[in-house]
Amino acid sequence: MGRTLALMLNCLLAVYLVSATPSGARDLTVPLLEPLGAVIIDPGHGGRDPGAVVLQHQQQVMEKDINLSVAHKLKDLLDVHAPEIDVYLTREDDTYQSLPARVQMAAQVLPPEGTSKVYLSIHTNAAVVPEASGFEVWINRGDVTAYIAPTVEDAYLKRRIEEIDRTLHRELKDGTDALADAMIESLRDQVGEYMPSRGIRHQDFYVIRYSQMPSVLVEMGFMTNPSELEQLLDESFQMLIARGMLSALLEYRSR
Numbered sequence: 063m064g065r066t067l068a069l070m071l072n073c074l075l076a077v078y079l080v081s082a083t084p085s086g087a088r089d090l091t092v093p094l095l096e097p098l099g100a101v102i103i104d105p106g107h108g109g110r111d112p113g114a115v116v117l118q119h120q121q122q123v124m125e126k127d128i129n130l131s132v133a134h135k136l137k138d139l140l141d142v143h144a145p146e147i148d149v150y151l152t153r154e155d156d157t158y159q160s161l162p163a164r165v166q167m168a169a170q171v172l173p174p175e176g177t178s179k180v181y182l183s184i185h186t187n188a189a190v191v192p193e194a195s196g197f198e199v200w201i202n203r204g205d206v207t208a209y210i211a212p213t214v215e216d217a218y219l220k221r222r223i224e225e226i227d228r229t230l231h232r233e234l235k236d237g238t239d240a241l242a243d244a245m246i247e248s249l250r251d252q253v254g255e256y257m258p259s260r261g262i263r264h265q266d267f268y269v270i271r272y273s274q275m276p277s278v279l280v281e282m283g284f285m286t287n288p289s290e291l292e293q294l295l296d297e298s299f300q301m302l303i304a305r306g307m308l309s310a311l312l313e314y315r316s317r
């Protein structure tokens with residue numbers, strides 16, 4: 063390949079990478095499928111965004127508090143059982159973080175050399191019918207189409223960009239599938255006797271769509287189901303969920 067072409071290719075890739083997400087460049091320096099070295103835990107909602115809100119004994123219960131409590135438990139477990147894994151929280155306390163800010167923060171995490179990172183978003187569910195129950199693991203649908211710079215006329219450049227795009231998406235999908243499988247299995251092991259598994263589901267939630275690393279979003283159970291709400295507020299039950307998440311991450315690490 064001539065030097066000019068190589069230069070052009072780099073420029074085009076730079077344009078492509080910057081335009082690949084709304085939050086900035088795709089970071090090609092961090093491998094996607096290397097051994098796990100960092101986990102970004104994302105407790106959903108926070109601050110002025112309470113998430114789902116339900117009444118229990120005339121008291122408001124807010125989703126953001128349950129999410130944060132489980133996130134801290136998981137961080138503590140990881141610190142003890144896998145101290146070699148760096149753990150980050152997108153929020154440490156009851157503060158508001160926009161979705162792009164969370165994704166941006168995760169993108170900036172640099173795992174130890176030769177390792178990769180994953181994104182785990184933690185939420186609690188709500189439904190119109192009080193009977194709805196169980197936990198779910200959500201992943202991106204993976205149907206993001208390749209972005210081709212409209213000005214690219216050169217067939218070789220076009221092919222190169224498409225190749226890179228395909229490789230990245232395949233690695234992202236493989237990592238995400240492995241993480242989602244481990245997560246649903248481990249949660250089933252830990253809390254399956256208390257609430258049903260609703261399986262792995264697909265949706266383009268912002269944080270798992272744009273996080274640029276293997277990502278899952280866990281809905282831990284339904285706050286709108288009175289008996290499930292009791293469980294979700296119970297510290298020891300929260301610990302069971304956190305343990306399920308820990309096992310999933312450890313299994314993902316040793317896959």
Ligand SMILES: [Zn+2]
Pocket residue numbers: 106107113114125185186
């Ligand atoms: Zn939520």
